[in-house]
Amino acid sequence: MAIIKLALPKGFLEKATYKFFETAGYSIKGQTRTYRPIINDDSISVKILRPQEIPKNIQEGTQDVGISGEDWEKENKADVVKLLNLDYGKVRIVVALPNSNKSRNFSSVLNNQIKNKKQLRISTEYLNLAKQYVMNNEIYKKKYGNKTPLIITPGFSRLGQIRM
Numbered sequence: 421m422a423i424i425k426l427a428l429p430k431g432f433l434e435k436a437t438y439k440f441f442e443t444a445g446y447s448i449k450g451q452t453r454t455y456r457p458i459i460n461d462d463s464i465s466v467k468i469l470r471p472q473e474i475p476k477n478i479q480e481g482t483q484d485v486g487i488s489g490e491d492w493e494k495e496n497k498a499d500v501v502k503l504l505n506l507d508y509g510k511v512r513i514v515v516a517l518p519n520s521n522k523s524r525n526f527s528s529v530l531n532n533q534i535k536n537k538k539q540l541r542i543s544t545e546y547l548n549l550a551k552q553y554v555m556n557n558e559i560y561k562k563k564y565g566n567k568t569p570l571i572i573t574p575g576f577s578r579l580g581q582i583r584m
Contacts, residue, residue: 427486
């Protein structure tokens, strides 16, 4: 008998995911003590992962099916098939500025940084989505063309040709 490798999310989506499986008649034991809980179906092997890892794990074949957010599927550019929208754990990605900032949109912030020759620093977990957002901005395109911004986060970096 083939075993289905199921990836379930740790963190924000965790509680709703277990409730979803309980409603479907499954019982998952040990989820608070291990990353390998037991499900009441011998044909399923469960592994708990961070939601951002799940789409790539499925794409690479280390997991057969999993639950993650569409945000992580897009961020990872994962080549996966979306089977079902579970309609929980909605994430909205926004650009936020401090109230003290006079700018009211990203273009004006970017324009001011360029004009004042200041480096722009963006804090995000979504490195690819942020890069795409910045590079699609008309102000950025005029100044830098297709050059990729330098993107750095603790433990990971993507080097580009320019530093803003």
